Amino acid sequence: MRVRVKLFATLGMYAPGGESAKPFVMEVDQGTRLNALLDKLDIPEESVRVKFVNGRARKWDYVLEPDDEVGLFPPIGGG
Amino acid sequence: MWFLRINMKDRTHQLTEVPEKYKKLAGRSLTSNLIADEVPPLAHPLGPNNKLVFSPGFVTGTSAPSSSRISVGGKSPLTGGIKESNAGTPWAWKLGRMRIKALIVEGQPEDKGEFWGLVIGLDKETGQPTLEWFDATEFTGQDAYDVYPMVFKKFEGRRVSVCGIGMASEHAYGNAGVIFEDMSQNPSRFAGRGGLGSVMGSKGLKFILLDDAGAPGVEIADKELFDEGRKKLAAALNEHAITKPKGGLNTYGTAVLVNILNEAGGLPTRNFSRGRFENAAKIAGEAIFDGVKERLGEERYNHACSPGCIIRCSNTWYRKDKSEHVSCVEYESDWAFGANLEIDDLDTISELVKLCNGYGLDTIETGVTLGVAMEAGVLPFGDGEAAIEMVHKMGKGEPIGRILGSGTGTAGKILGVVRTPAVKGQGMPAYEPRAVKGIGITYATSTMGADHTAGYTIAPEILAVMDDLDPLSKEGKIALSRAFQATTAFIDTSGHCLFIAFAILDIASGYQGMIDEVNGVLGTKWTADDILELGTEVLRVERKFNEAAGIGKQADRIPEFMHTEPLPPHNVVFEIDEETLDKVYGEL
Known part of the structure; x- marks a missing residue:
């Protein structure tokens, strides 16, 4: 199945084009958990702080579904 | 003294x-x-x-x-x-x-x-x-x-x-x-x-x-304790990923929040009618960093607004000819003129920020009021040139400019706009109450009117700082907003920038460092409970003044449209009732 992924801020370096916030599609197996994307993208787990799936913050054990939209953020803040 | x-x-x-x-x-x-x-x-x-x-x-x-x-x-x-x-x-x-x-x-x-x-x-x-x-x-x-x-x-x-x-x-x-x-x-x-x-x-x-020629400097009662405290705080700021040199704020500035609020469906768009802006990435902190790099041919990290800052979050935007356009394009300003007005061009946003600085206008109030004026049809959404012209009219004191200069609440009344995002007359900052309940509670109840800095629950609700709470849930948010409002009143008393909170809410020794510094200066022995009580007492004093000024709990409300209009993409309303909101200050 396919999921759409966006990597933000400093995580952009792990995206296929190296660009932040630019969506790309990944092919994953049914039943894949969110944390499996880390291995596929070679992202150290500790560099990710907030994980969104379809606009909701999720935990690493979230089971992905077809066409899910994933957004991963490093620790960021502002105001 | x-x-x-x-x-x-x-x-x-x-x-x-x-x-x-x-x-x-x-x-x-x-x-x-x-x-x-x-x-x-x-x-x-x-x-x-x-x-x-x-x-x-x-x-x-x-x-x-x-x-x-x-x-x-x-x-x-x-x-x-x-x-x-x-x-x-x-x-x-x-x-x-x-x-x-x-x-x-x-x-x-x-x-x-x-x-x-x-x-x-x-x-x-x-x-x-x-x-x-x-x-x-x-x-x-x-x-x-x-x-x-x-x-x-x-x-x-x-x-x-x-x-x-x-x-x-x-x-x-x-x-x-x-x-x-x-x-x-x-x-x-x-x-x-x-x-x-x-x-x-x-x-x-x-x-x-x-x-300040000949200034003696601040008198410090216990230099040793003060030094211990400032070292602990500095260590926390230098260690935390958000506040450290070349960390989130130093690299991307506060506008790094554009994408995360957009992803969460909480980025107020088109005068608070949606929670997502399709061109958010074009105005985000990352786009500012990359845009500056492209125009100057080199990476630029941010600078300090004032002496002695470790966080250094102030960015600078440059024109195509490499000349400095404006510093600083904050998240709030970027959003107020960007997503809120459906403007996706950083040059236009920067010009609006610069005009506000030049005329002495608050960027948040200006952007939110322009959103209301756009809603009223005074000027079109997305029209950057019209927005620039309107800010000139505000600065120069032309009649329509004076109406908008009166602020969001008043301008909304004059223009007959139901969707006026204001509390106590003050325009709302860059977080949607319907999609982030805790900050909505802060907007509603703060003694200041709609003010994100008064109790920045965004830290645990969106940024996973201190805790990891669901922004769409109202569970526990009354107590959360109250605690943040009291702690903030103390941070605003200490003289520290509120952004130290990102580090000290995660790193306990940094929090203690802030307390040690203050005890060092004053010669006091305040504990974490004492500073929370001091902050709470500030809120009580402010609240009492407001009540005597005729601003009681009836003013602690989110605008009606947020209770009735579902906000995309989550299609949620602000469902916290009046009795519950009244508990923030009722149980202070």
Whole structure:
């Protein structure tokens, strides 16, 4: 199945084009958990702080579904 | 330590030692207590009985990291309630080093057209503050970017810092900030919210310059404890991914929040009618960083707004010809002129920020009011040129500009707009209450009107700082907002920038460091419970003033449309009822 992924801020370096916030599609197996994307993208787990799936913050054990939209953020803040 | 009172009726002054009652107060706790004690709650904000108080925090002027904040307090012409607005600037650092604990501006001249400049220095022999006056009328009616260099030129050779007001304040708008200089002497650091610039203008005071030559610096009761504290705090700031050098804030600035709020469906778009902006990535902090890199041919990390800052979050936007356009494009400003108006061009957004700085307008209030004006059909959504033209009309005092300059709540009434995102008349900042419940509770109940900094629950609700809470759930959010409001009242008292919270909420030794610093300066033995109680007491004092001013719990409400219009993409309303909202201050 396919999921759409966006990597933000400093995580952009792990995206296929190296660009932040630019969506790309990944092919994953049914039943894949969110944390499996880390291995596929070679992202150290500790560099990710907030994980969104379809606009909701999720935990690493979230089971992905077809066409899910994933957004991963490093620790960021502002105001 | 001094209390310096200036009476603008006759430009006399009174210098006294700090009264016993106020010795353990500073920053927001001092400005709010002085306003509550000395300003009649029903006084007209622009009349002779209102006062304007400036106070540096406990550690402002010391070597404590990220602590050059100045609190400005008064009765707000925007909300009609008590107001504290603070800024980071070298001016704050100097006032702290000159040992002026409170500068209290009172009265007003009988002739309405008078504008004065004041230079505060120190007597070489006695160390006491001295005052020089100059006629500032010649500096009125002009852009602050033109005026500030003239003022620095006039006092060439002296180490002055400038606080002033712009044309918005000369027009007595509800939207008018107090302007402070940044590290490059630009008029860009604002105590922006609540119209306090107009309070200063109503007193005929155009500038307050500080010449800190010979300043003794802040008196520190227990140097060892203070040093221990500042080292702990500095270590936390240098370690945390958000606040460390080349970390999130230093790299991308506060506008790094654009994408995450958009992803969460909480980025107010098109005057708070949606929670996502399809072109968010084009205006995000990452786009600013990349855009600057492309235009200058090299990476640029951000700079400090004031002396001694480790976080250094202030960015600069450059034009295509590599000349500096404006510093700083904050998240709030970026959003207010960007997603909120459906403008996706950083050059246009930067121009709007610069115009606001030049005219002395608050960027949040301006952007939110423009959103309401767009809703009313005064100008089209997404039209950057029309927005620029409208801000000129505001600055120049044209009739439609005066309506918009009155602030979001008033402008919404005049223009007949139901979807007016304001609480207590003050325009809402860059987080959607329907999609982030805790911040909605803060907007509704804060003594300041809709103010994100008053209780920044975004940290645990969106950023996973301190905790990892669901922003769409109302569970536990009343207590959360209350705790954040009280803690913030203390941070605004300490003199620290609120952004230290990202590090100290995650790193306990940093939190203790902040407390140690304050105990070191004051010689106190306050605990974490004590500082929370001090913060809570500030809220009680502010709340009491507001109630006496006619702003009670009926004003602690989110606009009706947010209760009835579902917000895409999550299609949620703000469902927290009145009784529940009243618990924030009811159980304080």
